[in-house]
Amino acid sequence: MDTKTMTYQASELLKKAGLRQSHQRIAILSYLMMHDIHPSAEDIYDALHREYPSMSLTTVYNTLKALSEAGAINLLRLENERAHFDFPKMQHAHFRCRCCGQIFDVPMVETATSCGNGFQVDSIEIYYQGTCPDCKDKKQ
Amino acid sequence: MDTKTMTYQASELLKKAGLRQSHQRIAILSYLMMHDIHPSAEDIYDALHREYPSMSLTTVYNTLKALSEAGAINLLRLENERAHFDFPKMQHAHFRCRCCGQIFDVPMVETATSCGNGFQVDSIEIYYQGTCPDCKDKKQ
DNA sequence: GTCTTAACTTGAAATCATTGCAAAGTTACA
DNA sequence: TGTAACTTTGCAATGATTTCAAGTTAAGAC
Numbered sequence: 001m002d003t004k005t006m007t008y009q010a011s012e013l014l015k016k017a018g019l020r021q022s023h024q025r026i027a028i029l030s031y032l033m034m035h036d037i038h039p040s041a042e043d044i045y046d047a048l049h050r051e052y053p054s055m056s057l058t059t060v061y062n063t064l065k066a067l068s069e070a071g072a073i074n075l076l077r078l079e080n081e082r083a084h085f086d087f088p089k090m091q092h093a094h095f096r097c098r099c100c101g102q103i104f105d106v107p108m109v110e111t112a113t114s115c116g117n118g119f120q121v122d123s124i125e126i127y128y129q130g131t132c133p134d135c136k137d138k139k140q
Numbered sequence: 141m142d143t144k145t146m147t148y149q150a151s152e153l154l155k156k157a158g159l160r161q162s163h164q165r166i167a168i169l170s171y172l173m174m175h176d177i178h179p180s181a182e183d184i185y186d187a188l189h190r191e192y193p194s195m196s197l198t199t200v201y202n203t204l205k206a207l208s209e210a211g212a213i214n215l216l217r218l219e220n221e222r223a224h225f226d227f228p229k230m231q232h233a234h235f236r237c238r239c240c241g242q243i244f245d246v247p248m249v250e251t252a253t254s255c256g257n258g259f260q261v262d263s264i265e266i267y268y269q270g271t272c273p274d275c276k277d278k279k280q
Numbered sequence: 281g282t283c284t285t286a287a288c289t290t291g292a293a294a295t296c297a298t299t300g301c302a303a304a305g306t307t308a309c310a
Numbered sequence: 311t312g313t314a315a316c317t318t319t320g321c322a323a324t325g326a327t328t329t330c331a332a333g334t335t336a337a338g339a340c
Contacts, residue, residue, distance in 0.1 A: 020287060020336055041327085056290045061327065063288095077217035082326060095259055106259060118273035119235055119246060127265040133258035160307055160316060181298085196319045201298065203317095222297060287336080294329070299322105306317065 157210035
């Protein structure tokens, strides 16, 4: 996807979420769309600082909060670490390696989208922990 | 389960986790075993303060950290709130109501205990969000 | 286009859950 | 009972996130 398409998509998503299309928000959302690395607020701030030297960390936090409240992005709280954010391209689960700490996207097993008993489910998140292939190899 | 049995079980669990059996730890673990409310560190501190006036909040944090590192209890990080803790009586998933904020235990759907591709899974956590039956009724 | 206003951004200061630390107390095992 | 290692305690420090007030900008009306 080229930058123009990205910007357009980000723009549309903001509109759909009822948020104004500021340069900062488009930059932040585009960044999330292009990177599968589950960045933290600070990661995003660091990455965008070169291109937008005036962008403040507070704006990054504000934007991420607004986007996740609107359901446009996912907020991941893993262990005691800081919050990580994720643009959901397709449904996937997360795997965290206890050894190297990396977070991987793994395919979401087919789950019932209900948990019965009159609970109305809006979102499902599956969080695996264990050892990733690389660390498993190194141990042997 | 009476208090004596509880204390005994807590004691055994600490032994198995390789931790010393202090009064504080037994009290904290027993509290978690008796309450399905996913308390935060502060909740536990408040609840135990009457019985153990000298117990410090730091001890509660230390104990919860040690127990969750030993795998004896679960650490839940839901949204931006503080951490919550959970004694796993049986395998279950968590449901958070976006409306009232309550966290419910719901049955864990049968999932593959693997996510394929050479990832070795130690633990799975499923986190639903949506509307609980009570809030659903109130809306109508 | 330009006007107007509510929404957004900014940087600094404040908040608050959690951790670090050092001294005092306790557990476990010989 | 003695001893060494582990725990507890209270306070101070940390660090991610939020608050705040002032300046800036997007978006719709004219």
